[in-house]
Amino acid sequence: MSEQIKFKGVFYRKQAGGEDKGWALFLSRDDSTGKSYAVFTTKFFPKLRVPYEIVLQKNKRDSFNLISFVEVLPDLYGNLERFLSSSIPSIGKVTAQKIVEKYGEDFLEKISDDPNMEIPELSEKQREELNSFLPQHDKQDIDFFTSNDLFYFYETLKSKIKPSKGSYIKEYKFKNPYSLFFENNMNIFDVDKFAILLGNVNEKSFNRFEAFIYFSIKELEIDNNTVYRITDIFTELSKHLEIDYNTFTDLFIEAINKKVIKKITYKNHDYFSLYSTFIKEEFIYGFLLEINSGSDEKVSNYKSSKLDEFQEKAFINAVTKNVSIISGGPGTGKTFLIKELVDYFVSKGAKYGDQIKILTPTGRVSSNITKKSGYAASTIHSYLSISKDDEEIPAFIAENMIEKWNALETLIIDEFSMVNINIFYKLLTNCQYIKKIIIIGDAHQLPAIGPGNLLNDLIETNKFATYFLHNNHRSESTEIFNHYSALNKDETPPFKKDVIDIIDEDDLSNDFISTYKKEVKEKGLENVIVLSPVYSGKYGLIELNKKLQEVLNNSSETIITKKERGIIVNYKINDRVIQTVNRNNEGIYNGDFGYIKSFGKKENDKGEFVNQISVEFNNIDNSKKVISYTENEFKQEIVLAYAVSIHKFQGSEVDTLFYIVNKAHQTMNRKKLVYTGISRAKKHLFIVGSVNYYLQLIHNFKFEISDVKTHIKIETQKNKGI
Structure with a gap:
């Protein structure tokens, strides 16, 4: 490790970057020696000309990395009287x-050492103004956090909590201290280091165990299971x-006794769930x-000759039952049925x-339904005024929305396979006067990212009236419909030239590239997509996007460069990109496609001119x-989206859809994933990869066993005596 240097000084110039870029290069000066240093930072950004105690570490370039900067009192050189009278207006x-x-x-x-020190010479207003000039920190805290390499944790802590x-x-x-993880969503490993240094935990500490067991099971929940073997x-x-x-x-038993963990016994086997997740599943099912x-x-006075x-x-x-489930694949008329129901x-x-x-799980689905039905659909997140599943709804928003949520009586949720337990629980607990719920989705599709397999689980309970749609209503894609329907039945799917084609190559060049270029030229980029199940590797999304960018947009100006999983990726004017997080206030959602249109300087709220990138949606x-x-x-928030x-x-x-199927993705190539991918195509489906491997894969699907285990599923199996 390079040696650190520590001095009292100021940052007097920002050479490059800025907070808007996520990095900056500053010039700093040591007050005692007058020596200047070029300082690189990526996390926190100091103010200019404010006295700090600065710690730097030499990097591999001709500059230093910023380790910490702590605001200190200015050197007044015997001019305290002048400083007080000139710097504080009321004195x-x-x-x-x-x-x-x-x-x-x-x-x-x-x-500074005694913030509660009595100063009768100052009025309350004068004292407040004086306090605003003093460094807002505890000296013992500063020494503790900086000496233990927790400065950035300390800065984050200050931004969230006032002690x-x-x-x-x-x-x-x-x-x-682990309340910082639970209540403030702070990094568990930083919190753990802080707790250990405080000396109030050891290897048998329950507070520590509780935090890590919660974190670990949350990691497991990403793959849909909610119950696990010990x-x-x-x-x-x-x-x-x-x-x-x-x-x-020993600690696990204590966690069960303290209702951190829930024990579930089934067929003489013990399974365990986070108690909080168990409560959510219980509530959803009970609700x-x-x-x-x-x-x-009863249905009365309504006829439609358009329904099969x-x-x-x-x-x-759906009209007669208070909870109903409708499942059907692409093209079976689910959206048309939604319109008929709302009508x-x-x-x-x-x-x-x-x-x-x-309501829907994504903005893209909402837009689709709105266009086709004429009724404005919303994402569940925007309806609840949140951007993430685990985000708490602010109290002031809840107060303003409560009347709207209480008025909701009939709820239709589309693409329900993409809805996890966390967001559905949040929706139901805030809309408690619902009288009818119509659940629509495709039980053969991938389950949501996160805990639960709700669509399949609710169907399998046999407690809720369920109907399946089977007929294809897309006249232009009968062959594609038959192809993915055969896959679902574990049958060899049919192919048809110019509708379902195989590009039988493993190097993703030659035929694939020339065919892709031809399809984009004839149908437009917005009507062509490439799908792959993985991000890294030769056939992963990062390399695919780089290759396809080179084919379609190589000559455009590069405006941004960033590393993605260790690979340098350039972003250019006219690149096709996708939004990866919700921006509810601007009506842009995770999964929305756009195009980079411009790059230039723009004045921000602070009056600074910073780089701005414009994306058109x-x-x-x-x-x-x-x-x-x-x-x-x-x-x-943005990544390339050719693939x-x-x-x-x-x-x-x-x-037009190109689906990448390769042996390198063997662990990912499950039935639901392949079905979900290929069934996105409306007019032309290209399977890119070995035809023999693809057919062997489909043959092996019949041997797959659904291994998603949830509390609702176990309860269903108990009730059925399975």
Whole structure:
């Protein structure tokens, strides 16, 4: 490790970058020697010309990395009286002179060391203004965090919490520091280091165990399971925490007793779940059963000659039952059925948007339904005014939205396979006066990212009326419909030239590239997509996007460069990109496609001119919407989108689709993933890879066993005596 240097000084110039870019290069100066240093930082950004105690470390370039910067009192060189009278508006020369005479030239040091020091010469207003000039930190805290390489943790801590005792060390010495992980979403490993250094935990500390067991099971929940064998939990925990099995079992029993963990016994086997996840599953299942127990309604005075026999049964089921499930693949008329249902409820006096609402898991699905049905659908996240599943709804928003949520009586949720337990629980707990829920989706598609397999689990309970749609209503894609339907039945799927083609090559060049270019030229880039199940490797999305960018947009100007999983990726004007997080206030959502349109300087709220990147998106009415990003926002929220993941494109459809199938993705190539991917194609499907491997893969699907285990599934199996 390079030697660190420490000095008192200032940052006097920003040479390059800035907070909007996520990095900056500053010039700093040592007050005692006058020596200047070029300082690189990526996390926190100091103010110019403010006195700091600065710690730097030499990097491999001709500059230094910023390790810490702590605001200190300025050197006044015996001019305290002048400083007080000129820097603090409410303190005049007479008051300043009295203070210096009574308390001395080290007055600022005294009041910094003792913030509660009584100063009768100052009014309340003068004291407030003086305090604003003093460094806002505890000296013991500063020494502790900087000496233990926790400076950035300290800065994050300051941005989230103000200690009631004036010091974070004093605050958490006798308080559970792991509350910072649970309540403030702070990095568990930084929190753990902080707790250990405070000396109030050891390897048998329950508070520490509780935090890491929660973190470990949350990591496991990403793959949909909500219940686990104890050995699986111990294996995952051991990746993050050094603990022997005997200590683990002792603390695990304590976690069960304290309702951190829920024990579930089935067929003489013990399974375990996070108690909080168990409560969510219990609530969801109980809520739906309670609604469903109400009296059935009757269909009256509504006819439609446009519904096929399966749609008509599903329609009657949805109208008469309080909880109903409709499952069907792409092209089976789910969106048309949604429109018919809303038309019916509106004709009976329900007001759309108040008493009845269509919600979806993604913005792209919402846009699709809105265009086709004429009814404005919303994402579940935007309806709840949140951007992430685990985000708490602010109290002031909840107060303003409660009337809207309480008015909702009939809820239609589309693409329900993409809805996980966390977001559905949050929706139901905030909309407690719902009388009817119509769940629509495709049970053969991939489950949501996160805990639960709700669509399949609810169907398998046999507690809720369920109808399946079977007929294809896309006249242009009968062959594609038959292809993925055969795959679902574990049959050899049919091919047809110029509709379902195989590009039988493993190097993703030659035929693939020339065919891709031809399709884009004939149909337009917005009507062509490439899907791959992985990000890294030769056939992964990062390399695919680089290759396809070179084919379509090689000559455009590079405006941003960033590393993605260790690979340098350039972003250029006119590149096709995709939004990866929700921007509810701007109507842009995770999964929305756009095009980079411009790059240039723009004045921000602070009056600074910073780089801005403009990305153009399509509105529902096909008008254009331009969103501006700082460099830092762009790097965090935008990725290239000539090729995208199956999860990212789930719920969407496209005229021409290239599906990458390769042995290198063997562990990913499961039935639901392949089905979800290929069924996005409307007019032309290209399977890119070995035809023999593809057919062998489909043959092996019949031997797959669904291995997603949840509390609802176990309860269903118990009830059925399975």
